[in-house]
Amino acid sequence: CSQHSAPQMPARPRTGPPAAASSMFWKFDLHTTSHMEQLLEREDVTLHELMEEEDVLQECKAQNRRLLLFLSQDHCMQELVSLITEEPPADLEEKLRFKFPNIACELLTSDVGMINDKLGGDEALLEKLYHFLEKEPPLNPLLASFFSKTIGNLIARKTEQVISFLRKKHSFISLVLTHIDASAMMDLLLRLISCVEPAPLRQEVLNWLNDERLIQRLTELIHTGRDEERQSNASQTLCDIIRLSRDQANQLAEAAEPDPLLAVLESQENVSALLKSMFEADRTDVSVVNGTQVLLTLLESRRTGLEGLMDLCSQGSECAYSVSSSVLRALEPHLKDFQQLLLDPPKKSAILTTVGVLEQPLGNARLQVARLVAALLQTNDGAICQELCQLSIMDKLLDLFFKYTWNNFLHFQVELCVASILNHSAHGTLPPASQQNHEDPPPKAGPQDPPHSPLFQQCRLMQRILDAWEENDKIQVEGGARRGYMGHLTRIANTVVQNLEKVPVQSQIRDLIKELPEDCRGRWETFVGETLRETNRKNTVDLVSTHNLHSSSEDDDMESPFPNDLSIQQAFSDYQIQQMTANFVDQFGFNDEEFSEHDENINATFDRIAEINFNVEADDSSASAAAFEACCKERIQQFDDCEDEEDIWEDKEINYAKQEEAEPEVAAAAAATTVAQGVESVESQSRCFPSNSSSSLRQPVCTASILTVCVGPGWTADFGEVDVSGSSSSWGSSEPSTADTNDTGWANFTEFQPFCRYG
Structure with missing residues (x-):
C-alpha cells in the first residue's frame, strides 16, 4: 500500500456537506422496513x-x-x-x-x-x-x-x-x-x-x-350421584361467590342494595338443601368434602388460625364471629350426621405411608368434619355447643387425635377446638361442677355456656394428656421416635394451665381437678411443675445469648480462670449493649429503606460502613456504667509503661520450641490494635495465654482488654500498669504446667483458655 499513493481528491468548497460522503450515506440506507x-x-x-x-x-x-x-x-x-x-x-x-x-x-x-x-x-x-x-x-x-x-x-x-x-x-x-x-x-x-x-x-x-336461580342450581350439583369434577367446580364456584360478594359488600356504601346471591347462600333454606344433598342416600367422600367446603366458607371469619383465635377470644366472645344465625340453625339438626361420619366414615383402602401401612386412613371426610367442628365452636353459639356436647363429638375427635399419631392436619384442628372451648369459657358463665358426674351425660348448656366441664370429665382431657406424655417418654427411652402429636399436645397443656390463671374459670377448673383421683392430681401437679416447665424451657429460643462463644468444640470443657462474678457480667453487658448500640445506630443511621432495593444501592452500604466512627461514651449518670467502672477498679491494676520500649514490628527470629513472658508494651500494643480496628467490643474479661520458658517470640501472660476510652473525635486509650512478672497474675491464676511443651518443643494448646467475647 505504501508503494501506491492515494488519488488526489479535487478541491471542494468548505461549506456544505461533501458530495461523495452524501452519496455514500444514501447508498447504505439505514432505514429498514420490517418484514x-x-x-x-x-x-x-x-x-x-x-x-x-x-x-x-x-x-x-x-x-x-x-x-x-x-x-x-x-x-x-x-x-x-x-x-x-x-x-x-x-x-x-x-x-x-x-x-x-x-x-x-x-x-x-x-x-x-x-x-x-x-x-x-x-x-x-x-x-x-x-x-x-x-x-x-x-x-x-x-x-x-x-x-x-x-x-x-x-x-x-x-x-x-x-x-x-x-x-x-x-x-x-x-x-x-x-x-x-x-x-x-x-x-x-x-x-x-x-x-x-x-x-x-x-x-x-x-x-x-x-x-x-344460579345459587340453587349450583347447590344441586353437589350431590351424591354427580361426577367428582362437576361437584368440585360447583363447590369452588359457591365458595368464590361468597368471598367476592362479602368483599364487594365491605367496599360499597351501607346504603347499597344487598347482594341477592349472598342472601340466598346464607339462607336457612339453601343451607338445608345443601346438607340434604350431602347426606341423602349413599353418602360419598366427595359430596361430604365439597359440601363442607361451602359450609366452612359461610362460617369464615376475617382472622383464622390459632393466633387469631387467641386475639379474638381475648377481646370477648361477642367480638369473635358474626356468622348468620340462619346458617347455624340449618346446621344444628344435621350435627348428628357429622357425628356418624366420625364413627362410620366412607370406606377407604389401605395406603402406604413413610411410617408404614395405614390400614384405615383418616380420610378427607373426617378431616373436614374436624374443621367444621372447630369453626362451629369458634362461633360460641349456645345451641350448637349444647348439641356438640350431647353428641360427644369432642370425645370422638380426641380419640382420633391420639389414634392417628402422624396426622398433623387433624392435630391442629383438635387443638383449635380445645382452645376455643377454654378461651370462650373465660368470657362466659359455667355450670357448677357439682352438677356433673362421670356416668351421666353433660347437662344442657345455656345460650352462652360452652362445653367446658365435659372437656375435663367426659373427655378426660387431663388424664389423656398425662397418659400420652408418659407413653411417649417410654417409647423414646426404648429408642423409638417421638410421637407426631407431641408439639400440639404441649400447646394444649399450656392452654389448660393458662386458663387456670383466668378469674372467670379459675375456680371452675380447680373444682374439676379436685374431683380427679388423688394419684391423677399428683401426676398433674408434677407434670405442670416439672415436665411441662422443662419442655417449655427447651422450646424457648433465646434471641440474645450471654454465653461465651468458642471457636471450637474443644474449648467447651475448659473453665475460665476468672471469677464468675455476675455483677461484672451484668454491668458490662448493660453498659456495652446500651452504649455500643446507641452509637452504632446514631452514627451509622441505617434504615429499612436503604435495604429495599439492593441493585440500586449496591455500593451505598459499603460507603456508609467506611464512615462509621465507633465512639463509646461513658455516661457518669448511668448506673450500669458506674457499676462497670467500679468493678474494673476493684479487679484490675493499672498498666505501667515500660521504660525499655521495643519495636513490635521489628523482624525477629521465630522459635516455636520455647516461650517466655511478655513485656507490658506488647499487651498494650495488642489491645490498642484491637480497638483501632474496631473488630472487638470493650470486654470485661481478658485473653490469657500460658507462660512458658524464654524465647525470642514473647507471649503475654494476660492481655487485659479493659480500656479507658475517652470521649473525643477518635479513639484514645490509657493503658495503666499491671504486674505480669512471676508465676501468677493479679487475677489469681496460677502458672500452667510446661512439662509437655518442654518435652516436645511445641506449645500445649489444650491448656489455652477460651477467648471470652460477647456476641
Whole structure:
C-alpha cells in the first residue's frame, strides 16, 4: 500500500456537506422496513402468513394501524373466532394443532380498542362465539379457556353490549352449568359477578343471575350421584361467590342494595338443601368434602388460625364471629350426621405411608368434619355447643387425635377446638361442677355456656394428656421416635394451665381437678411443675445469648480462670449493649429503606460502613456504667509503661520450641490494635495465654482488654500498669504446667483458655 499513493481528491468548497460522503450515506440506507410491513404491502397477504410472524402480537399491542385495519376486517375476525371455537384438524402435529388458536386468542384479548369495538359490536361474531356453548360436553379444555378469556375480556371492556346480548339468551346459564366440569366456565361466572361496572349495572346482573336461580342450581350439583369434577367446580364456584360478594359488600356504601346471591347462600333454606344433598342416600367422600367446603366458607371469619383465635377470644366472645344465625340453625339438626361420619366414615383402602401401612386412613371426610367442628365452636353459639356436647363429638375427635399419631392436619384442628372451648369459657358463665358426674351425660348448656366441664370429665382431657406424655417418654427411652402429636399436645397443656390463671374459670377448673383421683392430681401437679416447665424451657429460643462463644468444640470443657462474678457480667453487658448500640445506630443511621432495593444501592452500604466512627461514651449518670467502672477498679491494676520500649514490628527470629513472658508494651500494643480496628467490643474479661520458658517470640501472660476510652473525635486509650512478672497474675491464676511443651518443643494448646467475647 505504501508503494501506491492515494488519488488526489479535487478541491471542494468548505461549506456544505461533501458530495461523495452524501452519496455514500444514501447508498447504505439505514432505514429498514420490517418484514411485517412488507407483508402488509402485499394485496394477497393472508391471516395465517401474518400469524406466522413472531412479532405479530407485539405489533398488535403497539397498535400498528395497518395491521389493526387488516385484522378488523370481517373475514379476518370470523377466522379468528373460528380458530378459538372449532377443533383444529386432528392430522396436524400436536405442538402445531393449537398454535394458531392460541395466537388468535391473544390477538382477540390484546385489549386494543379497534378489535374490542369490532368484536363486541358485531352480533354475528358474538353469535359465533356463543355457539361454542351449544356443543355437546365435554368441551375441549383448551378451547374452553380461549372462549372464556375472550368473553371475559368483552365483559370488562364492552360491558353493556355483551350483557345485553347474554341476557337475551335464555339458555345461557343452563349451558354454562352443563359445562361446569370445565374450570373455564367457573371463571366465566365469576367474571360476570366481579367485573361488571358501574354499580347499577352490576346490581342488574346480580338480580338477573338470581332470577336464573344460579345459587340453587349450583347447590344441586353437589350431590351424591354427580361426577367428582362437576361437584368440585360447583363447590369452588359457591365458595368464590361468597368471598367476592362479602368483599364487594365491605367496599360499597351501607346504603347499597344487598347482594341477592349472598342472601340466598346464607339462607336457612339453601343451607338445608345443601346438607340434604350431602347426606341423602349413599353418602360419598366427595359430596361430604365439597359440601363442607361451602359450609366452612359461610362460617369464615376475617382472622383464622390459632393466633387469631387467641386475639379474638381475648377481646370477648361477642367480638369473635358474626356468622348468620340462619346458617347455624340449618346446621344444628344435621350435627348428628357429622357425628356418624366420625364413627362410620366412607370406606377407604389401605395406603402406604413413610411410617408404614395405614390400614384405615383418616380420610378427607373426617378431616373436614374436624374443621367444621372447630369453626362451629369458634362461633360460641349456645345451641350448637349444647348439641356438640350431647353428641360427644369432642370425645370422638380426641380419640382420633391420639389414634392417628402422624396426622398433623387433624392435630391442629383438635387443638383449635380445645382452645376455643377454654378461651370462650373465660368470657362466659359455667355450670357448677357439682352438677356433673362421670356416668351421666353433660347437662344442657345455656345460650352462652360452652362445653367446658365435659372437656375435663367426659373427655378426660387431663388424664389423656398425662397418659400420652408418659407413653411417649417410654417409647423414646426404648429408642423409638417421638410421637407426631407431641408439639400440639404441649400447646394444649399450656392452654389448660393458662386458663387456670383466668378469674372467670379459675375456680371452675380447680373444682374439676379436685374431683380427679388423688394419684391423677399428683401426676398433674408434677407434670405442670416439672415436665411441662422443662419442655417449655427447651422450646424457648433465646434471641440474645450471654454465653461465651468458642471457636471450637474443644474449648467447651475448659473453665475460665476468672471469677464468675455476675455483677461484672451484668454491668458490662448493660453498659456495652446500651452504649455500643446507641452509637452504632446514631452514627451509622441505617434504615429499612436503604435495604429495599439492593441493585440500586449496591455500593451505598459499603460507603456508609467506611464512615462509621465507633465512639463509646461513658455516661457518669448511668448506673450500669458506674457499676462497670467500679468493678474494673476493684479487679484490675493499672498498666505501667515500660521504660525499655521495643519495636513490635521489628523482624525477629521465630522459635516455636520455647516461650517466655511478655513485656507490658506488647499487651498494650495488642489491645490498642484491637480497638483501632474496631473488630472487638470493650470486654470485661481478658485473653490469657500460658507462660512458658524464654524465647525470642514473647507471649503475654494476660492481655487485659479493659480500656479507658475517652470521649473525643477518635479513639484514645490509657493503658495503666499491671504486674505480669512471676508465676501468677493479679487475677489469681496460677502458672500452667510446661512439662509437655518442654518435652516436645511445641506449645500445649489444650491448656489455652477460651477467648471470652460477647456476641
